[in-house]
Amino acid sequence: MKLLFAPQSPFARKVRIVSIETGMHNQIKPEVVTMIPGKQSDKNSANQIPLQKTPALILDNGIVLFDSRVICEYLVGLGKQNDLIPIELNERAQVMTLHALADGMCDAAVSLRYETWLRPKSYRWKKWKDAQCAKIQAGITWVEENPNCLSGPLNLAHVALASCLGYINFRWPEAEWLVSTHSLASWYEAIENRPSFYYTRPTIAA
Numbered sequence: 001m002k003l004l005f006a007p008q009s010p011f012a013r014k015v016r017i018v019s020i021e022t023g024m025h026n027q028i029k030p031e032v033v034t035m036i037p038g039k040q041s042d043k044n045s046a047n048q049i050p051l052q053k054t055p056a057l058i059l060d061n062g063i064v065l066f067d068s069r070v071i072c073e074y075l076v077g078l079g080k081q082n083d084l085i086p087i088e089l090n091e092r093a094q095v096m097t098l099h100a101l102a103d104g105m106c107d108a109a110v111s112l113r114y115e116t117w118l119r120p121k122s123y124r125w126k127k128w129k130d131a132q133c134a135k136i137q138a139g140i141t142w143v144e145e146n147p148n149c150l151s152g153p154l155n156l157a158h159v160a161l162a163s164c165l166g167y168i169n170f171r172w173p174e175a176e177w178l179v180s181t182h183s184l185a186s187w188y189e190a191i192e193n194r195p196s197f198y199y200t201r202p203t204i205a206a
């Protein structure tokens with residue numbers, strides 16, 4: 001299998017952590033691709049991704065899987081340990097809700113990045129930028145007010161949330177997103193030391 005990904009992408013980081021946690025990483029060849037809205041993608045394999053978004057997983061039979069939620073579910077299904085997605089309906093729905101929240105925060109963060117990095121200065125719209133920050137902040141507040149969602153063994157939503165927090169801290173360290181949180185900050189500090197998280201942390205500023 002081949003994973004097309006951008007090293008800084010929080011969605012790709014989630015997939016990479018899941019691949020390690022499920023023991024599937026040894027069967028996946030990583031390939032870095034650059035996909036930026038409005039720019040030509042730099043790899044032939046990118047032609048197989050209609051939305052021009054990473055990550056994407058190319059299976060050995062040529063089938064292409066996207067997006068990150070689909071890839072994570074696939075790897076959890078294939079992998080050795082299945083605790084990342086609970087089987088019991090209500091537990092699963094709660095994990096998937098937190099997963100959706102974390103992905104929504106990532107969508108806001110990636111949009112914010114494009115707005116402040118890609119969009120020409122004269123077209124930037126402060127209200128829109130503030131609205132993306134508010135979504136990220138609201139997600140942080142929701143988790144802080146529902147600390148139970150952080151407890152229990154590692155699940156897919158934990159991976160998604162930590163990947164998102166890793167991305168916003170990496171892109172905007174000065175914003176100190178977690179400074180007024182309590183449970184979330186200490187949870188995040190601990191989880192970032194887990195080998196799969198440490199190994200995949202975003203380090204390349206691009």
Ligand SMILES: N[C@@H](CCC(=O)N[C@@H](CS)C(=O)NCC(=O)O)C(=O)O
Pocket residue numbers: 006008009010011035036037038051052053054055067068069103110
């Ligand atoms: N919902 C998608 C989101 C993926 C996504 O937004 N990826 C970004 C990189 S972090 C991307 O490829 N952006 C390129 C574009 O929007 O054209 C997923 O979960 O995989």
